[in-house]
Amino acid sequence: MIMTRIHFLVATATLAFVFSLAYASDPSPLQDFCVAIDEPKAAVFVNGKFCKDPKLATANDFFFSGLNIPGNTSNPVGSYVTPVNVAQLAGLNTLGISLARIDFAPYGLNPPHTHPRATEILVVLEGTLYVGFVTSNPDNKLFTKVLYPGDVFVFPEGLIHFQFNGGKSNAVAFASLSSQNPGVITIANAVFGSKPPISADVLTKAFQVDKKVIDDLQAQFWWDNN
Structure with a gap:
């Protein structure tokens, strides 16, 4: 009986220690970086938003209208993303979800x-989409699937992914994301359209191509469909 109690106490203490380590880790950031500053007058909350007094909140703080309106796909990539994150819907602040x-x-x-x-x-919701994502180094494994209306696919956090409409008609999809401010980094835009541009010497070495190829890519206008 005494040994059983000892084992129970040891197990409880071990679990408590493990959970204390888990909760001691830094929370996931909700912005690209947070530069430390000693002057509070120039500081913001880590999630980038101050909170309204709950007594002053209204139903409109939790409401957004417009997702029934198709986005304008008359652009070089042929797609348009209509986001509903904390920038469009203030009530999402700190709730960890967006659409x-x-x-x-x-x-x-x-x-x-x-x-x-x-x-x-x-x-x-409509049409057919070819979607996929690539895992991290060193495997860089590609997972793809053709989706039809009603089909669902998950893209893990931080992994490169895409959606392509290979059909002859329009397609519509809705996405839910596990952050009020998920951020988006479009690979081609970031690599070839950064401001100021990444050195052509760096990109020539990275992609193992002639400098003229890099110059041509950096000279293009990289469309942002968001």
Whole structure:
């Protein structure tokens, strides 16, 4: 009986220690970086938003209208993302969730991109989409699937992913993301359209191509479909 109690106490203490380590870790950031500052007058909360007095909140703080309106896909990539994150819906602040509508013209593409702060779950409402994501180094394994209306696919947090409408008709999908401010990094835009530009010497070495190829890519206008 005494040994049983001892084992129970040891197990309880071990679990308490493990959980204390888990809760001691830093929370996931909700912005790209947070530069430490000693002057509070120039500081903001870590999530980038101050909170309204709850007594002053109204139903409109938790309401957004417009996801029934198709996005304008008349652009070079043939897609448009209509986001509903904390920037559009103030009531999402600190709730850790957001939403987006994605419209695709025939052969439209939501280019390879990542969400540094969120996992994405996508459901197709209209049309057909070829979707996929690539795992991290060293495997860089590609997972793909063709989705039809009602199909759902998950893109793990931080991994490069894409959606492509290979059909001759429009496509519509909705995505939910596990952050109020998931962020988006479109790979081509970030690498070839950064301001100021990344050194051509760096990109020539990284992609193992001629400098003229890099110059041509950096000279293009990289469309942001968000």
